[in-house]
Amino acid sequence: MTLATNAVTQEYQRAAHQRSRVLVAAGLALLLGVLLDAATGPAFLPIGQVAQTVWGEAQDASVHAIVWAIRLPVALTAVAVGAALGLSGAIMQTILNNPLASSYTLGISAGAGFGASLAIVLGIALPLPESYAIAANAILFAALTCAGVYWIGGARAASAEGLILAGIALLFLFQALLSGLQMIASPESLQQVVFWLFGSLQKSTWPKLATMVAVLLLCVPFLVRDLWNLTAMKLGDARAAALGVDVRALRLRSFVLISMLTGVAVAFVGTIGFVGLVAPHLSRMLVGEDQRGFLPISALLGSLLLSLASVASKTIKPGAVIPIGIVTALIGVPFFMWMVVRHRRSYW
Numbered sequence: 001m002t003l004a005t006n007a008v009t010q011e012y013q014r015a016a017h018q019r020s021r022v023l024v025a026a027g028l029a030l031l032l033g034v035l036l037d038a039a040t041g042p043a044f045l046p047i048g049q050v051a052q053t054v055w056g057e058a059q060d061a062s063v064h065a066i067v068w069a070i071r072l073p074v075a076l077t078a079v080a081v082g083a084a085l086g087l088s089g090a091i092m093q094t095i096l097n098n099p100l101a102s103s104y105t106l107g108i109s110a111g112a113g114f115g116a117s118l119a120i121v122l123g124i125a126l127p128l129p130e131s132y133a134i135a136a137n138a139i140l141f142a143a144l145t146c147a148g149v150y151w152i153g154g155a156r157a158a159s160a161e162g163l164i165l166a167g168i169a170l171l172f173l174f175q176a177l178l179s180g181l182q183m184i185a186s187p188e189s190l191q192q193v194v195f196w197l198f199g200s201l202q203k204s205t206w207p208k209l210a211t212m213v214a215v216l217l218l219c220v221p222f223l224v225r226d227l228w229n230l231t232a233m234k235l236g237d238a239r240a241a242a243l244g245v246d247v248r249a250l251r252l253r254s255f256v257l258i259s260m261l262t263g264v265a266v267a268f269v270g271t272i273g274f275v276g277l278v279a280p281h282l283s284r285m286l287v288g289e290d291q292r293g294f295l296p297i298s299a300l301l302g303s304l305l306l307s308l309a310s311v312a313s314k315t316i317k318p319g320a321v322i323p324i325g326i327v328t329a330l331i332g333v334p335f336f337m338w339m340v341v342r343h344r345r346s347y348w
Helices: 002-039 047-054 061-096 108-121 130-152 160-184 187-198 206-225 227-233 237-242 247-269 275-287 291-315 324-342
Strands: none
Touching: 002 047, 002 061, 002 275, 002 291, 047 061, 061 160, 061 206, 061 227, 061 247, 061 275, 061 291, 108 130, 108 160, 108 187, 108 247, 130 160, 130 247, 160 187, 187 324, 206 227, 206 247, 227 237, 227 247, 227 291, 237 247, 275 291, 275 324, 291 324
16 A cells, blocks of 8 residues: 555655646747747847847836837737637537637637628627727627537537537638628728638737736636646546546536636637637646646747747738737647547547
């Protein structure tokens, strides 16, 4: 018994040390990514100079204005959006026990995109300033899509398979509705819709960033409360229920959080795919399924991936900014195909 206990203790300590190492490494890499993102643009700024400006030791007033008014909101928005997408993907993959699930692949981002496009093309939106009306519509339709997935998937049993099929059905529905909106849109509205759906960080502002951070902070206590329950879900619905987890209530709470995280991520920057798919899988490879490490590292890796994608979007074509949704798709599609091939025995 003592030997077994010691072995379990040693394994637990090893896993805890691994989580700590990955958290520190991801945090340092993210800090470097943010500085590099803030340094990249039409005129590249030395990273050391950007760091001095961020720490409040700027020597050049023009550099201070460029960094704080233009580039830093973009760089920090990439962090916030990446964290929201990484967390939403991690939660969805956990409650559905499927590594191919994310808010993008199961239609929630498409629903948010349709809501935003509805406000742009037809002006059907909440009575708010234009940029916030579009954002509010995106959040509202993300929530409605989550409710639809849960209801169509079977609100009583809410099985993982039913929810996945419902999400795929709604994905195609909203893509069809969005195509219909694009057909009737004016040239000016169509251009705005297409640009918004590509995803862009370039219209980031401090007030919008504050809204994203507020939603993230609001979700954290609820995630902390359910860490053990989410870990138990990886054992399957029956075993989780045997351990005292209310599976139906947990899925419902999780969908509320997913709708908030996805909605606020899509609301201000447009549709950005595959971050919610890639970041959780990388986190799982590094620290396993224990949600105490899996969720925060998914958030950090989502932020890191989007920061690096933001840098790439500004450097692929000098003098132009490639929509960041295109960059993440170029990264995510090969990864998604690799995931399908790797897990084909699990699903076919």
